[in-house]
Amino acid sequence: MNVLKDILYKVSLTSTIGDMERRVSDIVFDSRKVSANAAFVAVPGTQVDGHDFIQTALEMGASTVVCERLPEQLKEDVTYVQVVSSAKALGIMASNFYGNPSDKIKVVAVTGTNGKTTTVTLLHQLFVRMGYSTGLLSTVENKINEEVIPSTHTTPDAVSVQALLRKMVDAGCTHCFMEASSHAIVQERIAGLKLAGAVFTNITHDHLDYHGTFDEYIKAKKKLFDELPKDAFALVNADDKRGMVMVQNCKGTYQTFGLKSAADFKAKILSNTLEGLELDINGKLIWFRMIGSFNAYNLLGVLGVAVLLGEDEEEVLRQLSGIKGAKGRFDRISIGGITAIVDYAHTPDALDNVLKTINAFRTGNEQLITVVGCGGNRDKTKRPTMAKIAVSESTKAIFTSDNPRFEEPMEILRDMQAGVGPSEVRKTLTIEDRREAIKTAIMLSQKGDIILIAGKGHEDYQEIKGVKHHFDDAEVATELLTQLTGN
Ligand SMILES: CC(=O)N[C@H]1[C@@H](OP(=O)(O)OP(=O)(O)OC[C@H]2O[C@@H](n3ccc(=O)[nH]c3=O)[C@H](O)[C@@H]2O)O[C@H](CO)[C@@H](O)[C@@H]1O[C@H](C)C(=O)N[C@@H](C)C(=O)N[C@H](CCC(=O)O)C(=O)O
Ligand SMILES: Nc1ncnc2c1ncn2[C@@H]1O[C@H](COP(=O)(O)OP(=O)(O)OP(=O)(O)O)[C@@H](O)[C@H]1O
Ligand SMILES: N[C@H](CCC[C@H](N)C(=O)O)C(=O)O
Numbered sequence: 291m292n293v294l295k296d297i298l299y300k301v302s303l304t305s306t307i308g309d310m311e312r313r314v315s316d317i318v319f320d321s322r323k324v325s326a327n328a329a330f331v332a333v334p335g336t337q338v339d340g341h342d343f344i345q346t347a348l349e350m351g352a353s354t355v356v357c358e359r360l361p362e363q364l365k366e367d368v369t370y371v372q373v374v375s376s377a378k379a380l381g382i383m384a385s386n387f388y389g390n391p392s393d394k395i396k397v398v399a400v401t402g403t404n405g406k407t408t409t410v411t412l413l414h415q416l417f418v419r420m421g422y423s424t425g426l427l428s429t430v431e432n433k434i435n436e437e438v439i440p441s442t443h444t445t446p447d448a449v450s451v452q453a454l455l456r457k458m459v460d461a462g463c464t465h466c467f468m469e470a471s472s473h474a475i476v477q478e479r480i481a482g483l484k485l486a487g488a489v490f491t492n493i494t495h496d497h498l499d500y501h502g503t504f505d506e507y508i509k510a511k512k513k514l515f516d517e518l519p520k521d522a523f524a525l526v527n528a529d530d531k532r533g534m535v536m537v538q539n540c541k542g543t544y545q546t547f548g549l550k551s552a553a554d555f556k557a558k559i560l561s562n563t564l565e566g567l568e569l570d571i572n573g574k575l576i577w578f579r580m581i582g583s584f585n586a587y588n589l590l591g592v593l594g595v596a597v598l599l600g601e602d603e604e605e606v607l608r609q610l611s612g613i614k615g616a617k618g619r620f621d622r623i624s625i626g627g628i629t630a631i632v633d634y635a636h637t638p639d640a641l642d643n644v645l646k647t648i649n650a651f652r653t654g655n656e657q658l659i660t661v662v663g664c665g666g667n668r669d670k671t672k673r674p675t676m677a678k679i680a681v682s683e684s685t686k687a688i689f690t691s692d693n694p695r696f697e698e699p700m701e702i703l704r705d706m707q708a709g710v711g712p713s714e715v716r717k718t719l720t721i722e723d724r725r726e727a728i729k730t731a732i733m734l735s736q737k738g739d740i741i742l743i744a745g746k747g748h749e750d751y752q753e754i755k756g757v758k759h760h761f762d763d764a765e766v767a768t769e770l771l772t773q774l775t776g777n
């Protein structure tokens with residue numbers, strides 16, 4: 291139980307009605323989850339407006355309502371708190387409710403279109419190896435040291451962020467590495483969070499369905515850096531043309547990383563093979579188990595964060611050298627002479643990077659067959675671009691379903707097909723069923739060939755009309771490769 295007026299510390303209030311000394315049992319933004327004496331925070335959403343559920347929340351036992359617009363009829367035994375932004379209030383209230391855990395742990399947030407999960411996963415593994423009790427909030431999983439807490443979002447909702455940080459502090463964690471998605475930044479899921487630092491990996495085409503325009507998408511990411519406190523650091527990719535845009539209004543100090551431009555953390559790629567990367571960092575030659583030049587950026591981001599957090603550069607490089615990336619990122623399965631690569635590339639830039647990386651390793655006439663789909667109820671404009679990239683960088687492309695969600699799979703596939711020019715259509719097949727698509731890719735392959743299965747990476751489900759069916763690209767590829775190659 292917490293006193294309401296304390297929970298509202300630092301929230302921008304418009305007006306209050308009723309008892310501010312009231313004890314609050316929980317902070318809830320979903321009327322369906324309200325329990326007795328909870329504070330219900332009404333947040334306007336993309337589907338519905340939380341203000342329409344105030345009555346339901348009261349019937350479920352809420353004794354405090356936090357909202358931007360007061361209801362017409364007020365109940366006597368309820369406290370009403372009118373705020374400027376409910377979403378922002380929710381984050382600040384949750385932080386106060388959980389005892390402001392981010393004051394007691396160094397939290398570093400990573401944003402960017404691609405590379406967030408890879409960067410935070412490497413950082414988490416690195417800091418655990420270096421002896422720190424460390425937390426992780428990521429697309430793949432949330433973690434307190436090695437304890438896994440399943441993840442539902444790239445960045446959890448505002449209340450879960452604070453509750454998870456509280457658990458981390460209670461478990462003795464000194465650091466937490468987290469992803470900050472553009473959705474989360476706009477929706478204020480990290481309001482109330484005190485950051486020790488923030489990282490910008492890159493920005494390319496994605497999420498235009500949500501942000502509307504690329505400029506708005508850039509603004510969403512920049513907001514993370516605009517709101518950094520003075521004593522925090524920003525670390526940005528100097529080779530991305532929006533890197534410096536991110537820190538234009540940053541109150542904290544900033545540093546850069548890159549392979550091409552002048553940067554504080556700079557590397558040169560000496561070798562780039564299917565076994566890993568050899569980098570020259572300040573004259574030191576270091577080998578890493580990560581594949582593809584895009585991972586050199588992720589490694590530099592990780593190095594920069596560790597050094598900015600006060601770690602010794604040589605020790606960091608020594609430890610980092612032995613670390614593997616996140617699940618579902620360039621996972622290789624070689625059976626019967628055929629190699630399948632499962633990768634989470636679900637944006638045009640990621641797909642282009644991963645295909646170019648594989649192509650650079652091709653030595654002879656081996657085929658590269660790409661199995662790829664695009665998610666439903668997500669940015670439609672990336673579909674033809676992803677299809678075009680898949681076709682131009684592969685011997686053959688098989689278009690299939692990703693997570694169709696509430697869309698018709700064949701309509702998504704038609705959007706993809708529209709990106710393929712008449713001369714390249716013969717290089718494509720469209721097979722709606724993902725398992726059949728993977729099977730066909732294997733049947734079309736011979737020894738030495740490579741199959742890229744893109745888009746779902748670590749996901750162990752396929753979401754169709756609101757139901758998540760078990761589906762794991764690596765599992766299916768292993769099973770079918772074994773069966774079809776007789777190994
Ligand atoms: C588009 C989007 O981001 N939606 C997120 C948002 O929900 P919303 O604004 O649509 O909510 P809504 O359904 O309109 O409801 C508005 C409010 O009314 C409340 N409500 C609703 C119904 C009811 O009966 N009672 C009630 O009180 C809701 O709890 C909510 O507070 O806020 C919710 C709570 O935090 C999120 O769960 C939800 O994520 C949805 C499920 C989602 O799929 N989000 C994806 C796109 C997402 O967030 N992805 C990013 C990663 C993207 C990337 O970088 O690749 C992520 O961070 O995971
Ligand atoms: N620095 C990078 N630049 C470009 N592409 C990258 C980079 N790092 C990884 N990728 C590609 O993007 C895919 C997704 O990487 P990762 O999961 O690290 O990104 P993310 O930003 O966490 O994605 P999400 O927004 O879905 O959480 C990888 O599977 C790989 O193909
Ligand atoms: N965080 C991303 C994940 C996309 C993964 C891809 N498999 C898809 O379903 O589109 C999103 O929610 O847009």
Ligand SMILES: [Mg+2]
Binds near residue numbers: 408429430
């Ligand atoms: Mg991620």
